[in-house]
Amino acid sequence: MKHEIRIFFTALMFYTRIPCPSWVGHKEEHINQSTRYFPLIGWIVGGISALVFLAGYFLFDMYTGLALSMAASILTTGAFHEDGFADMCDGFGGGWTKEKILLIMKDSRMGAYGVIGIFLLLLTKFLILAHLFQLQEIHPVFVILVFTNAHALSRFAASTFIFTHVYVRDAPDSKAKPVAKQINLSNLMIGGFFVLVPIAMLVYVTQQVEIVAVCLPVYLMKMYLGRYFSKWIGGYTGDCLGATQQLCEIVFYLSLAIVWKFI
Secondary structure: OHHHHHHHHHHHHHHOOOOOOOOOOOOHHHHHHHHHHHHHHHHHHHHHHHHHHHHHHHHOOHHHHHHHHHHHHHHHHOOHHHHHHHHHHHHHHHOOOHHHHHHHHOOOOOOHHHHHHHHHHHHHHHHHHHHHHHHOOOOHHHHHHHHHHHHHHHHHHHHHHHHHOOEOOOOOOOOOOOOOOOOOHHHHHHHHHHHHHHHHHHHHHHOOHHHHHHHHHHHHHHHHHHHHHHHHHOOEOHHHHHHHHHHHHHHHHHHHHHHHHHO
8 A cells, every 4th residue: 555655646746746745756667657647647637627717717707717727737737748748849840850859859948839839739728628618507516527537538548658659768868857668557457447437427427428439539649649659759758648648638628529519
């Protein structure tokens, strides 16, 4: 039990800015094992985002609530995944060889592709969430489940890269952020459990089993990104995982809106 608590806090420390006990270390072994709690971290980040949205909605309006919610998510994670998305945009937008792409992604400075990409990402997320909450009555339980599902499923999709694809190793002098490089099937299944629970709860609350269909577009997005990354750099990096999480989160919102509008 103590070992599992340490692994969980490693995940919390690695993927968020939430304070953790001083005895939590940075061992690569613990970072690799912590991927099984990646979707559970999505519960926490999604829950915080949902609560901030509800507070903003009841105190001000829906749009203010959404803006505050997105800000809370970014502050909670330290823009960990958004930064990866921006680096991915810069790298794959400005590089035409594996070496050049990796070199650009490791540069801490943000280029034009990154700025444009992160602007469009946040704008799209804001607009689709606004549309989504206009389709359904804003109920606290419903809102919490939408956010927790989006954050848990997208993080699980990103973590599957570690199981299905090859990590592109950094040069010895690289300044890249640490990233999990290994995950076994049992850890992947544990992560999957933390995805199934909120999805089952959302189906139960809405009484719409069709909601399960949103998993397919998220899976297809992950598969497309996997083929794209493999084609250009032969695998994945930490920035690729962050970009996958962000894109799969948006695909979840888009898919959920389509299900509720047309099914």
